[in-house]
Amino acid sequence: MKQNGIWPFSAGLFIQHKGKDNSIQKHLMLRLRLLISSLFIIKVTRNSHFGDFIKIIFILITIMVLSDNQIMGNGLNDSTFIKSDSVIVQEITFSPESAFDYVNHLIEMKQLWKHSDEELKNSLTRLINNFETPFDSIRKQLNDFDFANVDYDTTVILTSDTLPLRWLEESTFIIDTLPLEKSPYLIQKTIIVKSLKPDSATLQLIDSIPMLISIIDSLFNTKDTITERLIDFRYLKSKKIQVHHIEKGNITPPFFPDGSLKKIKFSQDSAKLIISNYEQVLMAGSKTPFFILPGGNLPDSLQHAVETLLSYTWERDSVQLFLSGMDGQKTPFWLSQSKSDLYRYWLRNSKNDSITVWLGNPSKYHLSMTLEESVNVERMGIVRADNTPFITALPNKTLASLKPLKEIPIFWDFGFSGSISLNQNYITYWAQGGESSFAGMLDLSGNAIYSNKEKKSKWINSGRMRYGNIWTKEKGARVNTDIIEINSQYNKIIANKLDFSSVFYFKTQISKGYNYPNDSVAVSKFLNPGTFTIGIGAEFSPFDKTLINFSPLSYKNTFVLDTNSIDQTIHGVAKGQKSRQEIGGQLLIKNNFTLFDDIHVANTIRLFSSYADNPQNIDVDWETTLEKRISWIFSIKLNIHLIYDDDIRFPETTPEGNEIKVPRTQFNQFLGLSVSLNL
Secondary structure, three states, X not given: OOEOOEOOHHHHHHOOOOOOOOHHHHXXXXXXXXXXXXXXXXXXXXXXXXXXXXXXXXXXXXXXXXXXXXXXXXXXXXXXXXXXXXXXXEEOOOOHHHHHHXXXXXXXXXXXXXXXXXXXXXXXXXXXXXXXXXXXXXXXXXXXXXXXXXXXXXXXXXXXXXXXEEEOOOOEEEEOOOOOOOOOEEEEEEXXXXXXXXXXXXXXXXXXXXXXXXXXXXXXXXXXXXXXXXXXXXXXXXXXXXXXXXXXOEEEOOXXXXXXXXXXXXXXXXXXXXXXEEEEEEEEOOOOOOOEEOOOOHHHHHHHHHHHHHHHHXXXXXXEEEEEOOOOOEEEEEEOOOEEEEEXXXXXXXXXXXXXXXXXXXXXXXXXXXXXXXXXXXXXXXOOHHHOOOOOOOOOOOOOOOOOOOOOOOOEEEEEEEEEEEEEEOOOOOOOOOOOEEEEEEEEEEEEEEEEOOOOEEEEEEEEEEEEEEEEOOOEEEEEEEEEEEEEEEEEEEEOOEEEEXXXXXXXXXXXXXXXXXXXXXXXXXXXXXXXXEEEEEEEOOOOOEEEEEEEEEEEEEEOOOOOOOOHHHHOOOOXXXXXXXXXXXXXXXXXXXXXXXXXXXXXXXXXXXXXXXXXXXXXXXXXXXXXXXXXOEEEEEEEEEEEOOOOEEEEEOOOOOEEEEEXXXXXXXXXXXXXXEO
């Protein structure tokens, strides 16, 4: 296709070959492109001189000859070309030496690596170091070196150093190694005025001739200015620069203490201070690679360190082999130093007969092979009846005595469970009235149980924290549940299902509690009140998951530590006292069971009666929890807690208008969706 009478030179660049690549096709493609290019040049130069035309033809012939040599002569370098439909990719091959130069060049390129200690860079460095000198060669060179023949002798060497000086005065100087921001001198100027008084005759002459007043004044009144340059010692001290003086040929303060081997002298132009030091060193002989030894034990220590590293590298290095049978399946086997374990392998033939072989690795590059003991290979075949052997003697077989395995005791067992229960109610424009609310309760419990079957004893420890809040739009957030409980119980087995038992029970709360709607005066807080009970008795387990613990000898203490801010009489403590102590009996019943195959019920009843104060008035603490699991993490939980204590009384107004305090049944109930976690 022509454009303004000229053949486009770029036409050759768009010719593509879709078939198989080979050297002849490449040669033809290049010739075709050169031919089209020559037509373009001939078209352009048709109006040129004949001599220029001959030169162009000669250049084209030279290019075609060189291209023919490049394509048909299998290339002038080690590179090959892989051509796709639209991209020519150059595949580079390396010799070991060129590969070493290329990798070493990449390692030295600082801008190539993000960090100087890149793991890939370190691995490449170790690779090229091993290429230059393999480990075996280094090991041989180090083993051949004779450390015992390293000779050395004590000698004295002279070392010197120079320090630049700055002279402040004729005998005062500093070491000029620290640049100063300003001059170390202070310029001080003093003005001196000299005044002479003329005699009486001169004064009469001055008064008679006014023009002489200025002349006489300059003659009898003169001023002189004295300029002094002082050393700014305060500035030099702030820069921590020591000022030295020369007094009677000595430098004050001296640079080195008396007895030092270091000598000091000034250079010829007094611009530098030359410090000379004579030092005794261990000079190595000329036949060793060392110059000055740091100590006389260097050859022995260096030899020991080299032997340690060579041994460590030799033992750590390993070689991997692959074992394969007739099926071609490869099994890895590592050869290392001082590996004495044996590994079992099965060898099979074409008939699938197998024998056992044990492979070992007694030392590096050493493979041992041992056949399995008592190997007997037999095949079924047709033989004559008179040649068939018959075994008439039975082997002597005896039963070996066995010892039962000794159970490894596990003394401690730990458990943890937690749940978060939520309850929400939202109301807006509700004709019957009501208020939106949101309630949540966190219930955490853990236990640690110690069991010793040999000593027939058990120590059960458990703790629980239950904390809940309710939020309403009108009244905000309020605490509705707040309990901390700690139980510790030690049992000693007496008979089947009967244990001697000692119990400890502690109960308090976390945060402040209020008798709503009065939220200005707290009625409880942490350890106010607090209750603990200690008892001794027996525990009976009539059936599974049911425990009855009776402690006829129990001590109960209810205390309020801060009687200034908490009214202790609300919690059964007499006015003017901080605690109430009771001796009585305690009965504890725990029971767990499953209702309708999917509702788990847990009951805990704690009863206490005081022997000295109205034993018929029994303190009751009863808690029941019903839980139905709806998924592996979600469940519906109902918690009911009932407390009755005759000593805890609540205010009440009589019909006559009098206010009295009477005991009441305390009731707390919560129902909500729970997220549970058990460990």
